Amino acid sequence: MVLDAAERVIARDGNGASLESIAVEAGVTKPVVYARVGSRAELSNALAARLAERLIAAAGAEVGSTSRFDRITLAAFFRSSLETIGAHRELFLYVTRGASDDTPERTLYLAGRSAGPLADLLTRWRTRRGDDVAVAVPWAYAIIGMLNLVSLWWIDEHDRPADVLADQLAELVWSGLAAGSHR
Amino acid sequence: MVLDAAERVIARDGNGASLESIAVEAGVTKPVVYARVGSRAELSNALAARLAERLIAAAGAEVGSTSRFDRITLAAFFRSSLETIGAHRELFLYVTRGASDDTPERTLYLAGRSAGPLADLLTRWRTRRGDDVAVAVPWAYAIIGMLNLVSLWWIDEHDRPADVLADQLAELVWSGLAAGSHR
DNA sequence: AGGCCATACTTACCGCGGGTAAGTTCTGCG
DNA sequence: CGCAGAACTTACCCGCGGTAAGTATGGCCT
Numbered sequence: 168m169v170l171d172a173a174e175r176v177i178a179r180d181g182n183g184a185s186l187e188s189i190a191v192e193a194g195v196t197k198p199v200v201y202a203r204v205g206s207r208a209e210l211s212n213a214l215a216a217r218l219a220e221r222l223i224a225a226a227g228a229e230v231g232s233t234s235r236f237d238r239i240t241l242a243a244f245f246r247s248s249l250e251t252i253g254a255h256r257e258l259f260l261y262v263t264r265g266a267s268d269d270t271p272e273r274t275l276y277l278a279g280r281s282a283g284p285l286a287d288l289l290t291r292w293r294t295r296r297g298d299d300v301a302v303a304v305p306w307a308y309a310i311i312g313m314l315n316l317v318s319l320w321w322i323d324e325h326d327r328p329a330d331v332l333a334d335q336l337a338e339l340v341w342s343g344l345a346a347g348s349h350r
Numbered sequence: 351m352v353l354d355a356a357e358r359v360i361a362r363d364g365n366g367a368s369l370e371s372i373a374v375e376a377g378v379t380k381p382v383v384y385a386r387v388g389s390r391a392e393l394s395n396a397l398a399a400r401l402a403e404r405l406i407a408a409a410g411a412e413v414g415s416t417s418r419f420d421r422i423t424l425a426a427f428f429r430s431s432l433e434t435i436g437a438h439r440e441l442f443l444y445v446t447r448g449a450s451d452d453t454p455e456r457t458l459y460l461a462g463r464s465a466g467p468l469a470d471l472l473t474r475w476r477t478r479r480g481d482d483v484a485v486a487v488p489w490a491y492a493i494i495g496m497l498n499l500v501s502l503w504w505i506d507e508h509d510r511p512a513d514v515l516a517d518q519l520a521e522l523v524w525s526g527l528a529a530g531s532h533r
Numbered sequence: 534a535g536g537c538c539a540t541a542c543t544t545a546c547c548g549c550g551g552g553t554a555a556g557t558t559c560t561g562c563g
Numbered sequence: 564c565g566c567a568g569a570a571c572t573t574a575c576c577c578g579c580g581g582t583a584a585g586t587a588t589g590g591c592c593t
């Protein structure tokens with residue numbers, strides 16, 4: 168699979184990953200990569216989709232298992248996301264701050280892939296509680312964006328443990344999430 | 351000033367802004383740009399610094415005027431940031447999702463420029479209230495990151511008014527910020 | 534079995550953009 | 564008047580994404 172090769176060379180070379188190096192890592196040549204996966208932008212999109220899938224899967228394993236949604240679950244969501252991102256540092260960097268001109272779309276696409284399910288979850292949860300639901304989408308993007316930048320910062324020097332950081336993030340937003348119409 | 355020319359051409363051409371087009375807009379040639387401002391990465395950095403300065407200035411005008419710090423102030427901070435970003439759409443896109451390989455550093459640099467003062471503010475505020483202060487830095491990054499992605503999403507299709515969105519963001523984090531040690 | 538077509542790959546190339554080396558004009562000063 | 568040096572321009576290199584044209588491989592029909 169070309170995408171696996173791409174991930175390997177990105178993990179190795181960081182953002183300097185060229186189509187050509189990916190091609191040789193995959194054991195083929197450039198036009199083949201182009202034929203299989205399309206342009207560089209589509210490659211980045213595909214990688215972004217995969218990473219998003221992994222994030223969602225990891226989060227789902229935490230959140231989906233319990234039917235409840237509480238502060239602990241939220242912190243677990245953050246922790247699993249942080250750890251997944253930390254396990255794919257270079258890929259995360261490549262995908263979020265990758266090259267190319269298409270980047271606004273891709274960043275939004277990647278974010279949307281995570282924010283969508285989160286927004287659904289929030290919508291269901293707040294509907295059940297009889298709370299206002301219009302905030303679900305912006306809040307989902309807010310939480311994902313928070314996670315994005317904090318991950319970047321966390322990756323790039325500070326080595327506090329993931330679970331501590333996750334708990335701090337949960338502390339920041341939990342009260343807001345939980346505060347209902349009964350303000 | 352070369353940077354002004356750069357902003358003009360970015361506002362016009364979006365991310366397709368090449369050094370050459372910036373040079374002709376500035377009325378000079380490429381090596382001159384290179385001599386004055388350094389590499390493309392440094393150009394992006396300088397632009398990022400300027401945008402951060404504007405954001406901080408706008409935020410300071412809102413937050414710094416009142417000595418208090420409450421939900422209203424927080425919402426005003428979000429609103430002014432959103433509006434500043436909205437007024438510099440293309441520049442914001444260029445700077446956050448710009449080209450090049452240096453991007454992790456630059457993104458962090460830009461974010462840090464905003465997150466730093468915010469972290470200071472949070473630290474002072476929570477010190478005065480006798481609350482834990484270790485969360486100030488991660489929270490500052492969290493809030494800036496939130497703002498980043500929400501801005502991207504907001505710019506790119508949804509036209510709800512800035513003040514509504516700002517209020518929703520404030521609602522999300524205010525309780526968390528305000529919740530003290532007396533959990 | 535032998536020739537033919539399609540598919541799939543490779544080699545070779547183009548264009549563009551960042552970066553730079555070498556040449557050229559302009560300015561001030563002896 | 565001539566010279567030194569700074570500042571700018573022209574002309575170029577290189578690397579990368581993208582593609583066109585050529586080449587091998589494998590099946591299929593006669």
